[in-house]
Amino acid sequence: MSTLNDLLAGAGILLADGATGTQLQKAGLKPGDSPERWNLENPEAIRALHRSYLEAGANIVLTNTFGGTRFRLARHGLEGQVRTINETAARLARETAGETALVFGDIGPSGELLKPLGKLAYEEAVEGFAEQAEGLLSGGVDAILIETMSDINEAKAAIEGxxxxxxGIPLLVTFSFDTHxxxxxxxxxxxxxxxxWALGVTAIGANCGRTLSETLTAIEQMRAAVPEAVLMAKPNAGLxxxxxxxxxxxxxxAVMAEYAQKFAAQQVKIFGGCCGSGPEHIRAVAKALRQHADS
Ligand SMILES: [Zn+2]
Structure with missing residues (x-):
């Protein structure tokens, strides 16, 4: 299939998937349990999740690795399995997507504050993100999405890692603007x-956050600040x-689909859903964006 860069150069919007965590909870994952453990212990649930989004029209699926750094996996005693978990998650997504959709290796925040506010040294963060990326890349992802970032230095550590x-792997970086x-x-x-954007990434943007309209405002501000930027939005389905x-x-x-068109008006090139959104949201967005393209 075409590469991400080819697809981004074309007209129209690429559709990413919806939430992972909230959907896995619907499938029986207990709150507080590690979603990443399911890559090893319940792979069929992960394949079913990817399949549900592909059937809804998604062009991109994210690996189930939001908490896949050693820092977060340590909360569940899984810090020794970073490589296995990330590689397995990437394989599950790749096998399900085949050559019909792109796979983004998902990297979330470490959950730690960087020095001097917290205990995590910058170099230690870089090494942790590199370790996760190694697993994702060996499992065959097409790009890496660094998401739900709050701290610019942590985002930089992830990029460096x-x-x-x-x-050369395409890198996309989205922040969560959830505080006023x-x-x-x-x-x-x-x-x-x-x-x-100055670091030469493929796209920047916003994900999660509070309301659709707040995420839209964040995207409008990013567009105004860097008119030439390739933008990505993955808002949650409200609070x-x-x-x-x-x-x-x-x-x-229906509301998500209505907003998708407003994001499209900001020339967002990749759109999907975050927490609380499921395959029905993506299906409705796919339909609305087709109509947007035709009009
Ligand atoms: Zn979210």
Whole structure:
């Protein structure tokens, strides 16, 4: 199939998948359990998740490796299996997608604060991200997505870690602007866009966050700050609330689809959903974006 760079050079929008974590919980993963463990112990659930998004029209699936660094896996006693877990996750996505869709190796935040605010040294972060990237790349991913970032230095450590293993792999970096229009670490969209785009990445953008409209605002600010940037958005389906013991997300597929067109108007090139979005959201977005392209 075509490479990511070829596809990005074409007209139209690439459709990424929806949430992983919240969908695995629907499939029986207990809150607090490691989603990454399921790559080894429940691979059929991971294949089924990828298949559901591909059938909904996704051109891109993410590996189930959001918490796949040694830092996060250590919370579950899995820090000795970084390579196996990431390689297995990449293989599961690759096998399911075949040559019909792209596989993005997913890298989430370490969950630690970098020095001097926290205990994690920059170089240690780079090594941890490199270790994860090595597993993902050996499992056959097409690109690496560094997502839900709050700290610019941590994003830079992740970029450096990936490039230490493969300097040519396409890299996409998205931040979560969930705190009054900034990341939890106080970073504005404009600053994130300028600093990370300058590093020669393939795309920058926003994922997760609070509401669709706040994520759209962040994307508009990134677009204004770096007009030439390739942008990616993967907003969540609103903020969850509990209803009868279940976590409920209020954004319907129809609302997500309506917003997808607003993101398209900002020339976003890759769009998908984050927490709370499922295959029905992606199906509705695929339909809306086809109509957008035809009009
Ligand atoms: Zn999310």
């Amino acid at each position: 990936v490039r230490r293993i493969n300097s 229009g900034r990341t939890m670490m106080g970073i504005k969209p404009e600053k994130a866009a300028r600093e990370i 969850p609330h509990t209803s009868g013991g279940d976590m409920v997300y209020d954004v319907t597929p």
